[in-house]
Amino acid sequence: xxxxxxxxxxxxxxxxxxxxxxxxxxxxIVLHQILQWHNMLSGKVPPxxxxxxxxxxxxxxxxxxxxWLMTATGLGLLWRAGGRNDVxxxxxxxxxxxxxxxxxxxxxxxxxxxxxxxxxxxxxxxxQLAWDIGFLAFGALLVLVGGALIxxxxx
Amino acid sequence: xxxxxxxxxxxxxxxxxCPNCDTAQTVRAWMFQTDFWERLSLILLPLVVLAAxxxxxxxxxxxxxxxxx
Numbered sequence: 001x002x003x004x005x006x007x008x009x010x011x012x013x014x015x016x017x018x019x020x021x022x023x024x025x026x027x028x029i030v031l032h033q034i035l036q037w038h039n040m041l042s043g044k045v046p047p048x049x050x051x052x053x054x055x056x057x058x059x060x061x062x063x064x065x066x067x068w069l070m071t072a073t074g075l076g077l078l079w080r081a082g083g084r085n086d087v088x089x090x091x092x093x094x095x096x097x098x099x100x101x102x103x104x105x106x107x108x109x110x111x112x113x114x115x116x117x118x119x120x121x122x123x124x125x126x127x128q129l130a131w132d133i134g135f136l137a138f139g140a141l142l143v144l145v146g147g148a149l150i151x152x153x154x155x
Numbered sequence: 156x157x158x159x160x161x162x163x164x165x166x167x168x169x170x171x172x173c174p175n176c177d178t179a180q181t182v183r184a185w186m187f188q189t190d191f192w193e194r195l196s197l198i199l200l201p202l203v204v205l206a207a208x209x210x211x212x213x214x215x216x217x218x219x220x221x222x223x224x
Contacts, residue, residue, distance in 0.1 A: 016209050109201040117197055
């Protein structure tokens with residue numbers, strides 16, 4: 001019997017989930033907390049006083065609790081992939097997958113939350129579209145770099 | 156002296172009451188009484204889409220054909 005398999009798959013899945021989770025943390029730490037931009041519901045409830053800032057902070061926390069779950073799941077998948085002899089253990093594939101995951105996070109979050117739902121913008125106010133496009137472009141770049149690393153990791 | 160003032164200030168009701176202060180109560184009430192489930196589902200939508208994409212990533216990689224007897 002002839003069977004086909006894609007041996008990098010489990011490592012790519014684990015790395016992508018870790019990239020999504022760590023990308024979400026980078027977003028939360030840098031954009032939400034340090035710069036005080038990009039708050040979760042700021043398109044609906046602008047953070048202009050203590051109550052609205054705390055309200056946004058609470059929703060930020062809920063979102064990041066779920067990105068923590070993505071990270072923990074990615075760690076579990078990585079542990080499982082590491083125990084399999086048929087999964088090639090490649091640094092390039094793993095780093096590429098994490099880059100892919102972070103890029104996907106930016107692209108999907110950017111398209112859905114910024115462009116479709118209007119829940120928030122990266123930097124609300126004048127020029128918000130430019131910031132949103134920059135966020136998407138950075139995500140697309142990470143996806144391309146990740147894809148290239150995954151491809152070279154097979155060689 | 157300033158250390159003593161800091162210790163006394165941290166022990167005052169105003170300092171420890173904040174987790175349940177007026178603003179915190181207002182925010183929690185607002186959150187759970189106003190469209191909580193709708194907002195939660197909107198916020199989680201990108202993560203659901205991402206999970207769906209990741210579930211397809213096991214197809215990434217070189218297709219390898221193996222013989223199994």
